[in-house]
Amino acid sequence: MKTDVAIVGVGQSPFYRKCGMAERELCFIAFQEAIKDINLRPEQIDASIVCSAPEYDKQRSPAAVIADYLGIIPAPSFNLETLCCSSSAGLRQAYSLIKSGLHQVVAVIGFQKMSELTSREAAERMVRGGDVQWESPFGLTMPAYFAMVASAHMAQYGTTPEQLAQVRVKSCIYGEINDKAVYRKRISVEDVLNSEMVTSPLKKFDCCANADGAAVIILASGEIARRVTDKPVWILGLGASTRSAALAGRLSFTNIPVAREASQAAYEMAGIGPEDIDVAEVHDCFTIAEIVAYEDCGFAKPGEGTRLIEEKQTYVGGRIPVNVDGGLLSKGHPIGATGASQIRTITRQLRGECGKTQVEGAKFGLIHNVGGPGLYCYVTILGRD
Amino acid sequence: MKTDVAIVGVGQSPFYRKCGMAERELCFIAFQEAIKDINLRPEQIDASIVCSAPEYDKQRSPAAVIADYLGIIPAPSFNLETLCCSSSAGLRQAYSLIKSGLHQVVAVIGFQKMSELTSREAAERMVRGGDVQWESPFGLTMPAYFAMVASAHMAQYGTTPEQLAQVRVKSCIYGEINDKAVYRKRISVEDVLNSEMVTSPLKKFDCCANADGAAVIILASGEIARRVTDKPVWILGLGASTRSAALAGRLSFTNIPVAREASQAAYEMAGIGPEDIDVAEVHDCFTIAEIVAYEDCGFAKPGEGTRLIEEKQTYVGGRIPVNVDGGLLSKGHPIGATGASQIRTITRQLRGECGKTQVEGAKFGLIHNVGGPGLYCYVTILGRD
Amino acid sequence: MGFEKFGAVNFTSETKASDFVKFLEEGKVMTTKCTRCGKVYFPPRIDCCACGASEIEWIEIDEPGELVAYSTVMYGPTGFENDVPYTIAAVRFPKGIQVFGRISKKIPTDKIKVGMKLKVVPIKLDSDRVSYQFVQP
Amino acid sequence: MGFEKFGAVNFTSETKASDFVKFLEEGKVMTTKCTRCGKVYFPPRIDCCACGASEIEWIEIDEPGELVAYSTVMYGPTGFENDVPYTIAAVRFPKGIQVFGRISKKIPTDKIKVGMKLKVVPIKLDSDRVSYQFVQP
Ligand SMILES: [Zn+2]
């Protein structure tokens, strides 16, 4: 492998509707899972990156509080935020800290405790994830941003509500057997279509739910990685892009421009293409987001993402299994933890640890993680020996 | 120079009590100064790091909004926070992004617009920079944290209020001639001693003021640096440390433990010692903080920091000039911008651009920047060819 | 100052582009054009990131544009609970101007289609507040 | 639950260490010790970062300690405006326990000195709230 930075440990707390504990305690659960299988003591972690979207909680500057609780001080730590893709951005920074020689073992700690806010308060926070000067005064919501994408995709390609519902059906099949998911029931296309309209054309079951949760990724230099684990998972590609918060600057509404740019950059760095990817996690905050992600990641041509789900090509056993852990739609979406949870799933797939949802022989995996309504996208490509 | 990452551009807005503009507009002023003297177009900047302490403003996720306004999208961007040392932490990350090979030119954008809050609201935010679970319920304030350090330093070393006041007197001498400073009046030791008690033993003039401001640092790989500027300033040392937010975990109150750890790490990386530093900026959020910084950075032995100020060794012409731009005490302290403003001053000193406050022949400079009441410290050592 | 009167709920009051609100009060939806390099912006801004200048002129958005994307919000965030349903939209105008805003409630929801022609006009809201909305040309 | 009763103004209500408040109500200031590795913590916590276990026992802080640092706050943040002046302090106790809190207002400010002996005791605040403070032994 042409990189010398590996993922050596991954952990995740259950995702909860209401966790009933402090954020630091939530992070401890994920951290313990991440270090338990490896030959590494907490004090060998020489830097950490705490990834979350502020304002969901009262604790300002969570990095010091959490690093202290996990026992990984006095190593440098900081808080990093790119909304919903904060911990994927954290992974990229952790890679650079190791690759630059500044550090050897870095922990990426993603968390969010959203349950302290009512769902309307959370929606108020979300609306301020857009441009507060030019968009928030109109009462924009995060579902509405993605609903606009759905409206454009439907107008241009004839995408239907039934096709969107099929994404949720797949999610629930895998969510049912993920014991860390919030939502663990199967539902039908009709259930989705009959659910309440939230923001046209997206209905209740087209949307993921807020959640409390934490996920931790531990990275190490190649030399240390080979010493502490038998199954290092290598970081091959790291693509990232940023675009205007104001929709007025949006180039296209039938896709997420940052996602296309980030995936191209990740493929270029990894030296492989979409056809080489064996398993993927994409940012399905809404059903339409998964369809568009198929296209932005190159798994389908523009407008043809719906065919992948119709033909069940993104199920286990299909051409490119996607979100076979239930995705955000079933797991829930604790903002800062989401990316690290996706990375954990792909790492476990490449290690062959996924039981019923294991993609046989998976060698290359991709994680697509979008921040806000397309302000940021981080795409990560991982591979095993 | 044994590094291949350089600072090629620095800029700062004036620091204001109330800037009367949007944050993005504030950042634009600093960014324009940073790129104006160099042969670089904004689109050559291939990543940016936006450094600020959230909650002072309504805009969630400022990175995309600001990067867009400056014209540096779609390059990757993220928000980084370590309270008052956010932009020094940003500099360290920017270094790693370049050194790792992921990027070649990175902008570090520090800002804070504190004027939207009343000073009591700001104090409420500040108290939540400590541990919200175990400290904030007691009504702790940021000045009180540092006042506790003063109480311990006075008890152990006999430090006096007059000695603290001398720090403010020096600050005002240099602040008066810094046209970007908020506070531009000379004051006497008596003025400080006669000012209102804020939190014993610290009085009003022992404390810096909230401010609005932005500062920008542009870094580049060595190869590009030599092409775009005649005066690259090299990054030689980057030390960082994190400690518990809870004072209960504090090892010492006569110094700031993270500062001692970070400065040792910075010296080690740079391969030089305190005796080699020609000019320094230290985090004088309070007068006591500057005294303790002299000791934590190794300019004086523990307990002997007061001698440096009594003997005027930290004035221009003294053994180690410190904060000869007026420091936080005179410039004001717009949280996210403070570190980048300090780095700008040292860069300009090493380029020989500081006019009346120029330290002749300065070759090595140090920046000491503390986050919160000692949760984080980042120490940076710079050098010229 | 002046910008706090923009929109039903406002989150920010200070910007160098606050003349935008003054023009809305005068009945015009205006945006900015850099007088040095000619770049046209929406949202309006006083600083040009293309050339670094901060000298602009205000131009009116008076031609019709085309609806690019929209959604009818049934569940409003804090401050907008009693305002639902409302339809948000992005409309593309000539000169590369794209505007985000709401479609007038006078246009029935079932008549809204991607590609339809819309123009943007100022509206007065309660208690002296102003905004703009999309209406049929 | 239960932790929301801690302190004059509380910012967080949920923690696995909320028994701390129950003990305050019973008249004891307690903290935690890991039953696996023996590490003693203050603030109390249920999870041990030294050994990874989450099994603890509660121990009482009943011996006197020594004042390490303090300040009398004259200007309180939001929620504490009417509470000033009050003196915050860090006190070091045996077993490596260091506690942050307030010194009782009954001790005159001019009698407070670094190095003085103090013990920590629970106090009842208004409306059923509880906290602890430092008093003379
Ligand atoms: Zn221009």
Ligand SMILES: [Zn+2]
């Ligand atoms: Zn233990």
